Amino acid sequence: MPDNITVAGIAVDTRHWIGGRRVASAGTFTDHSPIDGSVLGEIARGGPAEAEAAVAAARDAFPDWAGTSRSERARILHAIADGVEKRMEELAIVETTDNGALLRSHRRGVMPRVAHNFRFFADWLLQLDHEDFETRGHTNHVSWDPAGPCVLITPWNAPLMLATWKVAPALAAGDTVVLKPAEWSPLTASLLADIAAEAGLPAGVLNVVQGHGSEVGDALTSHPDVRRISFTGSVPTARRIAASAAANLTPLSLELGGKSPLLVFADADLDLAVDLAVEQYDNAGQVCLAGTRLLVEESVAEEFTRRFVQRASALTQGDPRDEATDIGPTIHPRQLEKIDGFVQRAVAAGARAVIGGHRKDGQYYAPTLLTDVAQNSEIVQEEVFGPVLTLQTFAGEDEAVRLANDTRFGLAATVATGDRDRAERITARLVAGTVWVNCFFVRDLKAPFGGSRQSGVGREGGTWSFDFYCDLKNTVTAPKGWNQDHG
Numbered sequence: 454m455p456d457n458i459t460v461a462g463i464a465v466d467t468r469h470w471i472g473g474r475r476v477a478s479a480g481t482f483t484d485h486s487p488i489d490g491s492v493l494g495e496i497a498r499g500g501p502a503e504a505e506a507a508v509a510a511a512r513d514a515f516p517d518w519a520g521t522s523r524s525e526r527a528r529i530l531h532a533i534a535d536g537v538e539k540r541m542e543e544l545a546i547v548e549t550t551d552n553g554a555l556l557r558s559h560r561r562g563v564m565p566r567v568a569h570n571f572r573f574f575a576d577w578l579l580q581l582d583h584e585d586f587e588t589r590g591h592t593n594h595v596s597w598d599p600a601g602p603c604v605l606i607t608p609w610n611a612p613l614m615l616a617t618w619k620v621a622p623a624l625a626a627g628d629t630v631v632l633k634p635a636e637w638s639p640l641t642a643s644l645l646a647d648i649a650a651e652a653g654l655p656a657g658v659l660n661v662v663q664g665h666g667s668e669v670g671d672a673l674t675s676h677p678d679v680r681r682i683s684f685t686g687s688v689p690t691a692r693r694i695a696a697s698a699a700a701n702l703t704p705l706s707l708e709l710g711g712k713s714p715l716l717v718f719a720d721a722d723l724d725l726a727v728d729l730a731v732e733q734y735d736n737a738g739q740v741c742l743a744g745t746r747l748l749v750e751e752s753v754a755e756e757f758t759r760r761f762v763q764r765a766s767a768l769t770q771g772d773p774r775d776e777a778t779d780i781g782p783t784i785h786p787r788q789l790e791k792i793d794g795f796v797q798r799a800v801a802a803g804a805r806a807v808i809g810g811h812r813k814d815g816q817y818y819a820p821t822l823l824t825d826v827a828q829n830s831e832i833v834q835e836e837v838f839g840p841v842l843t844l845q846t847f848a849g850e851d852e853a854v855r856l857a858n859d860t861r862f863g864l865a866a867t868v869a870t871g872d873r874d875r876a877e878r879i880t881a882r883l884v885a886g887t888v889w890v891n892c893f894f895v896r897d898l899k900a901p902f903g904g905s906r907q908s909g910v911g912r913e914g915g916t917w918s919f920d921f922y923c924d925l926k927n928t929v930t931a932p933k934g935w936n937q938d939h940g
């Protein structure tokens with residue numbers, strides 16, 4: 454197997470990155486581009502042996518990295534961000550070729566966010582502090598100690614953004630990392646390994662193991678030397694990981710799927726509400742936070758639908774490298790099958806496709822809006838992870854909240870209303886990790902991020918990330934007992 458492939462003229466190493474060295478595997482898996490199904494290359498296919506080697510490398514590198522000063526760790530994280538910025542265009546092109554998301558989004562939003570992930574957690578580390586407090590004259594001092602090797606497992610829909618959202622705080626915390634990117638989008642994680650090494654991150658502090666979750670996952674998540682597991686992905690995989698982690702009671706952070714509602718009240722700015730609804734087709738709907746259930750107040754439903762169809766029909770679908778494209782392909786033929794299966798079963802059950810409802814050439818799925826859907830139907834209850842929205846109507850706040858909360862998920866919700874008091878009443882009653890009012894996907898990394906119910910376990914972001922990736926320690930010091938000479 455060749456050690457490198459070339460993607461749009463950019464060399465990407467296809468091997469693992471373990472202990473500061475490139476490591477091949479006997480087996481490989483084939484990586485395809487969703488843009489046209491073409492073969493990008495053969496990628497090292499890790500198994501238990503590579504998992505073991507990567508955890509050993511992370512364990513060996515841990516004492517030195519944990520003992521590195523906060524300011525030095527922050528300096529290296531900023532140097533990684535510099536490297537990301539220097540290679541921004543290459544990262545954007547490789548990511549688009551590998552996962553099919555829009556090049557313009559990678560250039561303008563996603564890759565800058567990747568750099569920001571490193572800068573933000575570097576800076577947050579430097580001011581991470583807790584005010585000491587007293588208990589009967591004793592001082593309590595809280596500290597965040599590095600915890601050890603972390604296993605980070607990430608999905609394909611925003612590969613480098615979601616990987617670095619975990620890698621950056623883990624490294625800032627003084628932990629070492631084994632990153633397992635998704636097998637449908639393995640390439641930018643390999644480039645990150647290069648960038649981190651160039652930035653001076655010591656060998657073994659960041660390791661990247663490629664391969665199928667089913668082949669390499671268990672060996673990583675059941676390993677007794679692993680101190681934290683952070684996973685972003687689907688609920689079924691999360692269950693397996695949690696079961697595997699249970700053997701060692703390894704602490705877990707799980708960021709999972711969603712079926713988020715977008716509530717449109719009659720008093721909303723209807724053009725804004727339509728913009729927010731159309732935005733849910735971003736990344737061909739392959740966004741965990743997507744508000745895929747449009748819940749619209751009866752009195753404006755007809756007008757909302759008219760304007761929505763007008764706006765959605767103007768979207769351009771096609772090659773994600775083209776600046777004019779609004780919606781690219783789905784990630785994989787299997788994902789396309791899955792999406793179409795959901796839609797065809799919904800239609801068979803009585804749903805009406807107002808727009809879309811069918812595949813297009815290649816791996817593209819037409820942006821779809823389904824009405825006449827029952828609250829307890831599969832299409833309303835299950836995550837499709839494709840450009841498929843449902844529309845239901847409600848009469849009044851109680852029904853809006855009842856429908857919004859009536860799934861097993863609780864990742865996010867969006868509320869469109871012109872009434873501030875109503876916004877407060879509604880948001881207080883919604884079950885969701887993030888609620889956006891008259892906006893969508895505005896993210897501050899200081900904020901807690903995660904899901905309620907089956908959308909996740911725990912929260913990351915700002916200090917919450919450090920709370921997860923560190924062993925918190927409280928040191929209680931008595932006022933007495935000091936040697937007089939040393940005060």
Ligand SMILES: NC(=O)c1ccc[n+]([C@@H]2O[C@H](COP(=O)([O-])OP(=O)(O)OC[C@H]3O[C@@H](n4cnc5c(N)ncnc54)[C@H](O)[C@@H]3O)[C@@H](O)[C@H]2O)c1
Binds near residue numbers: 609
């Ligand atoms: N909440 C969030 O922040 C967020 C963000 C993005 C995506 N997601 C969710 O991710 C899902 C889509 O991603 P996906 O299809 O890649 O999810 P997935 O669960 O199939 O895979 C995610 C990762 O887990 C790995 N994996 C699979 N089996 C494993 C096992 N037994 N042990 C260890 N690792 C294993 C995969 O190789 C991949 O790297 C959707 O449900 C989406 O909502 C959530």
Ligand SMILES: O=C/C=C/C=C(\O)C(=O)O
Binds near residue numbers: 611618902
């Ligand atoms: O598809 C899911 C997107 C998740 C976004 C984040 O995890 C984030 O913005 O940190």
